[in-house]
Amino acid sequence: MAFKENSTAPAVRVDDEDGQAVLRLSGDWVVNRLTECEAALVGASSGKGSLHLDLSSLEGLDTSGAWVIHRYRGSQEFDGRRVVIDGMDANQQTLFHELELHHPAAFKPDRPRYSLADFLEGWGRVTVEAGRDGLAMLHILGSLGTVLAATLIQPKRLRSVSAAVQFDRTCIGAVPIILLMSFLIGVIISQQGGFYLRQFGADLYVVDLAGVLVLREIGVILTAIMVAGRSGSAITAELGAMRMREEVDALHVIGLRVTEVLILPRVLALMLAVPILTFLSDMASLFGSGLVAWAYLDIAPQPFLDRLQATVTMQTFFVGLVKAPFMALIVGLIASVEGLKVEGSTESLGKRTTLAVVKAIFLVIVVDGIFAVFFAAIGV
């Protein structure tokens, strides 16, 4: 009965019959006219005597309209008036009867919270949450350790197919974008560095700049960030969706360890993929910077390579590469932890995926800083 296309406006006519107020309701009391229904009744009658609601000239009535009438009746009775409703047909009577059976509780508007307390509570929650996060990561790391140990004893327990599929997605699928991005970064470093160094006539130092910067830091960080955005989010979303659909619970009940079945293959694939991608990223960046050096600074490939060989040692190369598995571990762990924290709603899935990527990128940079301090301390 809702949304009658040619509905007539609800109206109330107030008559006075023998000292008794009579409200004659007419028109369509239906859901698309609700505001008018409410307005029609407001202040319709404010006497003290008994009240008579006549519904016989109603054209349409649905639950929403009936509720407005019913509520008006309740409020009038609360004011101490006797209210009689009549003129209903059998269906309307049933409708009012149903309403009476399922009377909603009185409306209580939400009270806004005190903002300072809210603010402090928010910070408290964030702090506790951060602590729990750390614990959860340690938990998964520990459980990953035991699972890894078990797999070393019984190599059959490694889900090799699953790991291979994950490797295909995280590594091989990422090659084109990593190559392209790194190539462009190499181009930019070389061009920007060259622009300033040329003013001092120190063009050739572009090779040092690009070589050291790319191999030690940029290659691995960029790769880790790209992998966090690409594969970390995918892992969180996959695990999260599995949690929402109780698939993770099903694994538990069947007696499989989530760490072994879901997390280990993904983390292993990542730890294998990120070093490879880092190497490719290094090469693409150097290629890009070599091209710019040639075109923009007139350093031919042969002198570029000679200079590179002189300044960049294997140590520089490995300082970058050795960080890669750690970055992969961080991305994998955070993605898994966040994925398993997803609750029932789609909103939490989105939130966890965002958090996974943000935390992973943040931690990748923090860990890179820690490595820098460490390498400085041991004099590398």
Place this chain on the structure above:
Amino acid sequence: MQDLVSTDQNNASAPEAGSSGGENSAILSVRDVTVGFGPKIILDKLDLDVRQGEILGFVGGSGTGKSVLMRTILGLTRKRKGTIRVFGKDMDTASEEELAIIHKRWGVLFQQGALFSSLTVKQNIQVPMREHLKISQRLMDELAILKLELVGLSADAADKFPSELSGGMIKRAALARALALDPDLVFLDEPTSGLDPIGAAAFDSLIGKLSRTLGLTVYMVTHDLDSLASVCDRIAVLGDKKVLAIGTLDDMMKNDHPWIESYFRGERALRRV
């Protein structure tokens, strides 16, 4: 199908059943609809009429396309050909405004409930109200609780999230959302599956009561023989890519089609009906 007799009490003026008549009183009419995925044809030249005010039960074996037909009517699955008229409007040629009105006038209960998981039950029920009506928060809250109570949920479920509800409660909450705008036509996809028999019976009687008091038309996909027997005015059987038969339960009991016979007169059915 011409020999099937209507026993629709609510709509005495309804013309004879069958695919040829009923254009005027049919709130929903499906003509010549063909749906297929790739080379596979699911529904072939299907005709169906749903009359104003009736409760139509839809049965058919698993995988015969009951859900596909419902989704096609709702415009969620593309059809290859044919026309679907809802409230007298052709869904393919209806303007944006006409479609908007159709969307306000129907309610859908999906099989899994399809409640918005990031909203509470109350907010879920209020989604259509908020979108289509301009009414106060107070009235929305009251109506949401009223609908919840109507479908048999207590008011304290209102502030729960769908993930905190049991399967039966999700069904009820989803029905409350489908009824939020007091629709004229509701589509129910297996509304009583997963409910206990008492809950299912209450659900059926609620549907019956709503249909009688509000003139609600119900299109119900169900396998619950009790629902079919207790509330459905007519039953349609889907098979061989079309509607095999449509009519009352008595008509179904007399039908000789092997599937219909085993469905309505099989051992399991005879124990219950």
